[in-house]
Amino acid sequence: MTTTPEDTTPPAHLVLTVEDLAVHVPTEHGLLRAVDGVSFEVRAGRTLGIVGESGSGKSLTAKSLLRLHPAAFRESGRVLLHGADGSGADGTDALDIMELRRDGPMIRAVRGRRIALIFQEPMTAFSPLHTIGDQIMEAILLHRTADRAEARDICLEWMLRVGIGDAQRRIDQYPHEFSGGMRQRAMIAMALSCEPEVLIADEPTTALDVTIQAQVLELMQELQAETGMAIVFITHDLAVVAGTCDEVAVMYLGRIVEQAPVRELFANPQHPYTRGLLRSIPRFGMGRDERLQAIEGTVPQAIDLPAMCSFRDRCGARIEGVCETAEPRLLELTDRHQVRCFLHDPDAPVPDQPVGSTESTASDPAHAPVVPEESPA
């Protein structure tokens, strides 16, 4: 295993700790385990990227953080929001969002104020019947001041800050009068105007074209540097992740299958899924006849999954007799890099051996399956 130089900056204080978050949805076909035991940490000033294909449960995770799901969705786990100075890192003095009454006054005090959420489609995220200004000010009036004039000033200030020129005129315009990029900026203004500690961005640039995308991403990073807020960046676009995130968690079928600092992940992907994702990105220098290597198969539905590795059927590195027998657990390869795979599990069940055998093949290089490695270019 190659290693990358350790990140030597001291970790920033914890803002959000998610422990074993699960969202189970009862459907007519069975229980859909959309999010099945997700844990991560979010730190001030840092960007955590959550990557996965559609169906991986990343959006649901994001919404769970603010309890935005309907009552029919069964949520469990803990989402701890820490005090502003990081106190309560050990669990005390932290607010467990999961304990709050859904839509009650306490959670409403968190929404928009301490945790803000921005969405993928800025057009539909705004009400077409109300002005942009009205909608941005709504958050401000809820959380910062009751004075309309003051709220308006704050709104204008933020609009300018996110790069919406001519804010005086624009503030009274309707969403349909804004371009896509402008709207996303407005959305960011709306989210940040209350100066939250955490910004959760759910695919904020997917609907934008590339140049605008770059602008918006730049803007987000600037604001992060200015305000010190944490960002949780949810996307399926690995290129964006590479450019913006400090840490990445890869989700597959409701679980985190690998989590590592960004460089480490790109340099040293350990999970077959991660590797497959990285391989499937088109790159400069590929020959014209080279085919993209897609991961075979499609994402199954997370209903009535058998007790085995959820990626097994699509995994090129599956171990017969091992991967289908049990679910792999999350292992710490280093203190920053975790992976959920039998390939790295010293206690993985042994194929064709009676259960309980102490002999393992994992530590024996001669028996370890060859894992094709490719170092990033």
Next chain:
Amino acid sequence: MLTYILRRTLMMIPVVLVISVIVFWIIQLPPGDYVSSHVMELQKEGEQLSAAEQDALRERYGLDQPWYAQYLAWIWGILTRGDLGYSFAYSQPVLAVVERYMATTLIVAVASMVFTYVVAIPIGVYSAVKQYSVGDYVFTTVGFLGMATPNFLLAIILMYLSYIWFGNPMLGLQSPEYAAQGWSPARVLDMLRHLVIPVVVIGTASTCELIRVMRGQMLDEMTKQHVLTARAKGVKESTNLRKYSLRAALNPIVSTIGWSLTAIFTGSTITAIVLNLPTQGPVMLDALMAQDMYLAGAWLGFMAILTVIGTLISDILLAWLDPRIRDERRARA
């Protein structure tokens, strides 16, 4: 916006004129004319009109002219003198007849509309918010029953129930003892009591329809992204419902107010006959049957104008309420 309204208003005029021609032509299509039905009526009373007397009557009413001559004379009268023509059956100017029944017609129509909107909107919202709850199912069932039952049948049922329970079938709009008096709180109360059945009957079908539409609209709106955004901002559920979902859901409904006025004017005729209401509907039905041309023509023309104005109002309201449409029209205008 103003140019838009102006343009639409000007376009109204040729539309109404064309409708009035068609209406006039259709009214005089059935064989015979007012005099022939009048003569049959008189016969029943024991009176006879000789052929000469009938001809004289025809000449007096201008019924011996071809229909387009009658029409032109009539239109000319309207445009130059505001004279809507003469009702043969009432032996009075059409305007006098219309005026006599206008007040009661408006009262019933407006009351029905108010009832419809005031009842339907809250129930529709409730049904959407508590989708699939017991309440939702109850309202749905009652709603479908209401829509399926013909107005006149509902009127008869309610009259019957009123008779059985209260000993008074509540016909008409006013108890006879109040009719001659001046206005007093007791009289108003009496009228309100009499209004219950007509308003319920006339309003029911449209109320039920509106509930369904409202429910559908609300369900639609409630799942929209911006509702989620608002919730994520920390907006209260009730505010969210009202400011975003309800407001948006009301748009298409408000914009149909224009039409429903016409529907209420016309749709209540049979109900009015069953309930003995002194409104325009039965008067106009009789006018059509007796071929009382100018009265019927005036009324149908009025209906046409109402519809056209109603549509215009709907469009104006829509533009006023929805900024996207407003701009689209502004761009086009």
Next chain:
Amino acid sequence: MAIPSRTRTPVEFRRRTALGALGGMGLLAVAGCANSSEGTAAEEVEAINQVEEIDSSEALTESPMLARRVEAGELPPITERMPELEDIMVEPVLEQIGVHGGTWNFPTRASQEGPWEIGKPTEEALFRFTPEGDGVEPNVAKGFDVNDDLTEYTIHLRKGMKWSDGHPFTSADVMMWWDSIMRPEVFGRSVYDAFWSTDPATGERAMAEFSAVDDHTVQIAFQHPRPMFLERVAIDAKWMFAPAHWMKEVLDEFIGEEAALAIAEERGYEDLEGWYESACYYYWFWPDRPMLRAWTPTAEPGPEQVTWERNPYYWKSDPEGNQLPYIDELSLETYQDPSHVELQVLDGHFDIGQFEFSSFTLLQENAEKGDYRVVQWETADWYSHGIQFNLEPADQTLRGLFHDERFREALSVAVDREALSEQLTLGLGAPQQSSIAEGRPFHQEGWAEKWASYDVDRANTLLDDLGLARSGDWRIRPDGEPLRLTLTQESEAPQAGQFEELLKHHLEEIGIQIDVQLVDGGRFGELNDSGQLQLTTRGAIGGIHPIFRPDTVVPLRAGTPWHNQYGTWYASEGASGVEPTGDVMELITVYRDMSAQTDPAQIDSYAEQIIQFHQKNLWALGYTGPVPRLFSVSNNLANVPTETTFADEFRDLGHGRPAQFTFVDPEAETA
């Protein structure tokens, strides 16, 4: 029945009044017979009605409603309001002396559709029909004289009689009506038949001449003898007077056309004709128009209700001197559909309701609940369900058939009258031929049974004899076409379609195809006028006496389906229509002769000839006998006749003398 002798001298007017009293007693006798347990009551009333004249002004009593106004100085005392004592008309009471007070809740259709609903019951004719209907008696007039050859009639009015606004009623009012209203034909009707006398030799008509002898005497002179003059007035003209003082302010003859038009417009009319029709003919809706009626309107008709109030100057009293009417007020309430009336009668709201026979069961079942009694008045129709043949249809083959009495007999005997009687009239309309009932004038023996048996074989034989051979189900006409007849009825007629379907069933059994056609009134009129009808079930023929209203039995004008074309011919004096022949022409001839007669006995004998032609020919077939006209009468309302004749000639409900209807307990009359 004989028409009472007409030679009168002024002294004889007392006998006239007596006859009126006798008439009242006759009515009583009939009513009394109906309920023998009230025999003594009948005797009592008889005694009451012996009084023909009010002797002393002390006896005059007015309603408390008016007494209050007199006290307040708004009205002159009763002695000044009523005519001179000997000229007050004493109206006999049917059952009891009444009590002043109460409101009569009266259903009407909207005023322009049914002006006669209130018009007839409240009408005050110059002379009105006696309760038996055998002649006329004085009403507004006090009496009359006529010379021997029936060319000069002298009418006496009542001294001191006043209009409803207090203005005196005099001969000027009669003259005003004749000179300024009737003769110039101001209200859209031609001068009535009554005012014409016919030259027996040439058939030429000459109009009467009116003159006022003094304030209370009018003379009408004819060139030729004019029998039945007053009877005809009672039918055609009804009233023969108009308030001169009011008319002078309204007729263009007096105030000029411009001013008259201005008034017309103010009143809501476009032209003078419309306004005059309303002011002079359908005048009883105007509150300011002086009238002689027992009640007058307090306001113009509203969309739902209008109140009529007693006339303080009403010129009749009961035998004890109580000024009539007994009832203080009428509350006229508009209804749109007859079912509303039914509902509110069942509810006990309307004091008198009029009904078609089809409501019989409903009314009887609910009489106790609604606290009313069902009263049946006979009509003068010859049948309740029957068909008329259009004797001049467009199709000539059919014409031949319709004129052949074998064809008509076949259609008569092919129908099961018993079944129809049960199904359509609950057995109340006797299964008999179209005819005059026993006990009524001109009844003919054997008429009711003629062609009245149910004999399908005979029907078939008759049709076979006519050369209508059968091919399969249907008979074939001589021209090779299947025999197919159209049976037309108005869609608005009560039970429309029921009778027609039954007929169709029977007639198709004997091989005649029937198309039942239900059309609206206007269309029916058109079909009738243009001779396109073939068979129709609309209306019934009959009438009280051919001399009174001959329209349905003698072709004098268009309208009645069986003789429409002939009537048109007569009315247009040959210009249009079809000239009748045979017995139909005889009808006209006999009628003309009858009209020229001066002797009542002669008139009757000619009338009987007319009737006998009908018996012989049966141009209209009847299947069920006449059914009564139904009334529901509140149990709180007395003096309403239970058995009398309902006819337009007698002014429908008016024949019961509404002025003497009384509430037994006026206080209870609130609902």
